[in-house]
Amino acid sequence: MLRQPGPVSFEHLRDGIGVGVAEPRLSWVLPAGAGVQAGYEIELDRCGHVQRTGRIDSSDQVLVPWPGVPLASRERVTVRVRVWAGERPDEPSDWSPPGAVEAGLLAASDWLAVPVRADSLEIPDSDRRPVRVRRDFTLARRVARARLYITAHGLFEAEINGKRVGDDVLAPGWTVYHARLRYRTYDITDQLSEGANTIGAWLGDGWYRGRLGFNGGTRNIYGADLSLIAQLEVTHDDGTRTVIATDSSWVAAPGPVMASGLYEGEVFDARLDNPNWATPFAERTAGWAPVAVGTRDPRTLVAPQGPPVRCTQEVSPVAITRRPDGRYLLDFGQNLVGRLRITVDGPAGTAITLRHAEVLQDGELATRPLREARATDTYITAGDGPRSWQPRFTLHGFRYAEVTGWPGELNTDAVTALVHHTDMRRTGWFECSDDLINRLHENVVWSMRGNFVDIPTDCPARDERLGWTGDLQIFAPTASFLYDCAGMLDSWLTDVAIEQRPDGAVPWYVPVIPGGPLWTPIRPGAAWGDVVTVAPWVLYERFGDRELLRRQFPAGQAWVDLVARLAGPSLLWDTGFQLGDWLDPSAPPDDPAASRTDRYLVATAYFAWSARLLAWSAAELGDSGAAARYATLADDVARAFRRRYVLPSGRLTSDSPTAYCLALAFGLLVDPAQRQSAGDRLAALVLAEDARVATGFVGTPLICDALTDTGHLDVAYRLLKQTECPSWLYPVTRGATTIWERWDSLRPDGSLNPGGMTSFNHYAFGAVADWLHRVVGGIAPAAPGYRTIAYRPRPGGGITWANTRHETPYGTAALSWELTGDGMTARVTVPEGCAGMVELPGRERLTLGPGKHTVETPGRGHAALSGNHAHAEQRSGRDTPDRCSA
Ligand code: BGC
Numbered sequence: 062m063l064r065q066p067g068p069v070s071f072e073h074l075r076d077g078i079g080v081g082v083a084e085p086r087l088s089w090v091l092p093a094g095a096g097v098q099a100g101y102e103i104e105l106d107r108c109g110h111v112q113r114t115g116r117i118d119s120s121d122q123v124l125v126p127w128p129g130v131p132l133a134s135r136e137r138v139t140v141r142v143r144v145w146a147g148e149r150p151d152e153p154s155d156w157s158p159p160g161a162v163e164a165g166l167l168a169a170s171d172w173l174a175v176p177v178r179a180d181s182l183e184i185p186d187s188d189r190r191p192v193r194v195r196r197d198f199t200l201a202r203r204v205a206r207a208r209l210y211i212t213a214h215g216l217f218e219a220e221i222n223g224k225r226v227g228d229d230v231l232a233p234g235w236t237v238y239h240a241r242l243r244y245r246t247y248d249i250t251d252q253l254s255e256g257a258n259t260i261g262a263w264l265g266d267g268w269y270r271g272r273l274g275f276n277g278g279t280r281n282i283y284g285a286d287l288s289l290i291a292q293l294e295v296t297h298d299d300g301t302r303t304v305i306a307t308d309s310s311w312v313a314a315p316g317p318v319m320a321s322g323l324y325e326g327e328v329f330d331a332r333l334d335n336p337n338w339a340t341p342f343a344e345r346t347a348g349w350a351p352v353a354v355g356t357r358d359p360r361t362l363v364a365p366q367g368p369p370v371r372c373t374q375e376v377s378p379v380a381i382t383r384r385p386d387g388r389y390l391l392d393f394g395q396n397l398v399g400r401l402r403i404t405v406d407g408p409a410g411t412a413i414t415l416r417h418a419e420v421l422q423d424g425e426l427a428t429r430p431l432r433e434a435r436a437t438d439t440y441i442t443a444g445d446g447p448r449s450w451q452p453r454f455t456l457h458g459f460r461y462a463e464v465t466g467w468p469g470e471l472n473t474d475a476v477t478a479l480v481h482h483t484d485m486r487r488t489g490w491f492e493c494s495d496d497l498i499n500r501l502h503e504n505v506v507w508s509m510r511g512n513f514v515d516i517p518t519d520c521p522a523r524d525e526r527l528g529w530t531g532d533l534q535i536f537a538p539t540a541s542f543l544y545d546c547a548g549m550l551d552s553w554l555t556d557v558a559i560e561q562r563p564d565g566a567v568p569w570y571v572p573v574i575p576g577g578p579l580w581t582p583i584r585p586g587a588a589w590g591d592v593v594t595v596a597p598w599v600l601y602e603r604f605g606d607r608e609l610l611r612r613q614f615p616a617g618q619a620w621v622d623l624v625a626r627l628a629g630p631s632l633l634w635d636t637g638f639q640l641g642d643w644l645d646p647s648a649p650p651d652d653p654a655a656s657r658t659d660r661y662l663v664a665t666a667y668f669a670w671s672a673r674l675l676a677w678s679a680a681e682l683g684d685s686g687a688a689a690r691y692a693t694l695a696d697d698v699a700r701a702f703r704r705r706y707v708l709p710s711g712r713l714t715s716d717s718p719t720a721y722c723l724a725l726a727f728g729l730l731v732d733p734a735q736r737q738s739a740g741d742r743l744a745a746l747v748l749a750e751d752a753r754v755a756t757g758f759v760g761t762p763l764i765c766d767a768l769t770d771t772g773h774l775d776v777a778y779r780l781l782k783q784t785e786c787p788s789w790l791y792p793v794t795r796g797a798t799t800i801w802e803r804w805d806s807l808r809p810d811g812s813l814n815p816g817g818m819t820s821f822n823h824y825a826f827g828a829v830a831d832w833l834h835r836v837v838g839g840i841a842p843a844a845p846g847y848r849t850i851a852y853r854p855r856p857g858g859g860i861t862w863a864n865t866r867h868e869t870p871y872g873t874a875a876l877s878w879e880l881t882g883d884g885m886t887a888r889v890t891v892p893e894g895c896a897g898m899v900e901l902p903g904r905e906r907l908t909l910g911p912g913k914h915t916v917e918t919p920g921r922g923h924a925a926l927s928g929n930h931a932h933a934e935q936r937s938g939r940d941t942p943d944r945c946s947a
Pocket of ligand 1: 520
């Protein structure tokens with residue numbers, strides 16, 4: 062009998078508590094040896110009432126529809142699955158371990174809580190001192206189950222009886238608040254007891270009313286209040302319920318947080334801190350006053366679609382230097398995003414100041430790249446013995462920190478950097494025989510971590526940290542390999558669609574900062590706006606989520622239709638503002654849009670590509686009419702592109718690498734000879750620059766594929782392995798630990814790039830990692846969700862081995878290859894339920910079933926195996942080395 066499948070998971074969530082849909086989709090991973098699933102049965106245990114679906118003949122195991130009556134609000138159901146598969150398809154497997162799913166508050170009428178704020182306290186707005194709110198209550202009976210549904214205008218951190226609720230930070234994250242404000246659901250059963258209890262919450266400015274945006278930024282974007290919305294629901298041992306919801310009975314007072322801002326940092330005066338403030342035993346110090354009650358449409362309160370932001374790692378300083386004036390300079394050895402935790406003891410009123418920076422200049426923190434982000438935290442000691450502290454409502458991007466005012470000697474164990482980001486499951490790994498490339502890959506991972514902080518941001522340190530659509534558009538394939546970011550991006554794309562203008566224009570960044578100093582007002586721009594067609598397609602390819610594709614389709618359609626209107630009968634998008642091939646290395650520091658590639662060539666190429674993706678999406682969604690319409694549009698735009706931008710000689714009007722990349726990668730050249738000559742020209746241009754990078758945001762993610770696909774793999778490797786500036790490895794040779802925004806954020810002469818926009822943690826150029834995974838490592842999706850996987854490594858560049866692994870929705874896919882004297886040995890893991898198409902250099906394709914296989918070239922032993930024959934052969938040889946020659 063088969064062993065059990067993995068536990069059922071729900072939607073794209075890491076745990077099933079507080080789901081926002083009544084019919085959450087289910088996924089599971091098959092047990093080893095299952096092969097392909099012939100059928101499944103789901104069991105729902107609704108409070109002891111067990112329902113089973115009976116065997117359903119289907120191979121579906123990812124995002125399978127909810128099989129029963131929809132969940133009611135608060136309803137908790139235990140779910141198990143068993144499958145029929147493997148050698149004995151008539152016998153079911155064991156049942157999976159149980160997984161629990163619990164609905165949040167699904168109906169607006171479930172909400173009794175109203176926003177409560179502290180404005181009756183007359184805290185001057187200039188002061189902006191954050192507040193805390195609190196409520197004491199008595200529970201007359203024992204607690205059987207308790208849940209807290211909670212959110213805020215501003216950021217919140219809740220405490221019950223002196224203990225923190227949950228371990229997530231910067232809740233409720235950043236959404237288009239007026240349309241969608243996320244609430245969180247916490248199981249607080251163990252934090253309550255019969256008798257006296259207290260709930261309290263810290264509130265901070267965050268994205269809701271903190272300063273956001275560059276050029277001074279804007280405050281109070283969503284409102285001027287800091288309000289808590291909380292509903293604590295207790296079910297007692299006798300089945301009765303007590304509900305404590307925010308209302309006029311709560312009280313508020315300023316706390317020890319004196320100031321707080323995402324860009325600014327935080328000031329905390331421990332002398333004002335009473336750690337018992339949220340316990341029934343707190344001294345009732347003066348200052349607590351009744352709250353003011355606000356309103357909020359509960360229909361705008363939504364459950365999270367992905368995991369929250371958490372601390373995921375602690376990093377100790379690798380060096381501490383004491384300056385003659387008493388300041389300490391700390392180096393954490395890694396550019397990261399998070400904050401410092403200090404443990405300090407000093408006379409009351411000692412102010413310790415923590416400043417942060419990504420790089421040093423002349424041995425001091427280089428803060429110019431932060432622009433107007435102060436990134437400074439201050440802790441004022443209470444003088445009552447050692448205390449640990451970290452700021453609550455801020456994060457910084459830094460490798461270095463400066464500490465001033467530290468009483469006595471500062472030791473390594475007194476300061477720790479706490480790494481924070483959306484707590485996604487890591488799913489992708491790559492390493493090879495080249496250590497510089499490994500560090501490059503590691504830097505990509507760190508830049509993703511630093512910028513996937515509730516929304517995908519451009520950079521984490523300066524006064525920006527915005528959801529730039531173009532950045533995510535180009536990085537989405539890499540992101541989807543490294544981490545399970547489906548839920549987080551589903552949420553963000555929901556907001557992208559909400560922020561889309563009625564005419565179809567997609568904002569440059571989402572959420573939009575309304576009324577802010579937008580140097581780029583909302584007007585359509587290629588490569589940025591195309592996020593609405595590209596990202597849903599990438600997520601569909603990588604996670605197999607057809608519903609997400611369906612939900613996002615109207616946004617993509619509105620976008621392509623808008624561009625079609627702008628282009629008019631010529632089908633050329635050749636008017637209006639464009640950022641083009643942003644950050645082409647030849648652009649001057651103060652004009653990153655001044656690329657060597659015609660920005661309208663870029664725009665028309667993206668127009669064709671988005672129409673193509675929309676056609677493919679429509680076909681997947683079963684809308685053959687739309688599929689045909691957009692396929693025709695894509696063909697027509699490609700023809701217009703050729704007429705306008707391809708010269709009779711075959712050269713493009715912009716004779717630049719990015720132009721050829723677009724023409725090749727977006728399938729705009731249909732004549733094979735024309736494609737080949739474009740590929741040859743691209744290779745020649747790369748070599749003319751001695752394989753230094755000559756592309757910006759648009760060309761960089763495409764160039765290695767464009768070279769590979771036209772027979773210039775060797776040139777792609779030369780580009781990859783270049784270490785002179787500009788190149789991917791130049792920053793690595795300069796000690797970079799993240800991907801830089803500019804090819805020369807740190808210039809070869811050691812000076813910082815003088816551009817006003819110089820970040821050292823920007824994932825965009827890290828998009829090359831997708832090529833590392835697919836082409837160097839050799840793992841690529843060949844059917845949605847990796848149901849079929851292409852294992853097609855293309856060694857080169859002197860790399861002698863590579864190990865690549867990806868946790869697909871179906872389970873682990875892995876490929877380790879090494880060059881042997883006369884060929885290659887590849888160890889392939891195909892997840893249960895999937896098919897592998899293995900294509901080693903110079904060999905015919907093999908189709909392999911689930912399991913572990915070893916494939917060698919050149920062949921030894923038996924004659925050519927292929928197709929089903931090979932499939933059968935591999936299945937029977939599972940877990941033993943297969944010696945195949947093609
Ligand atoms: C951001 C970019 C973004 C660009 C577009 C910059 O300030 O950091 O990554 O895409 O602006 O204008």
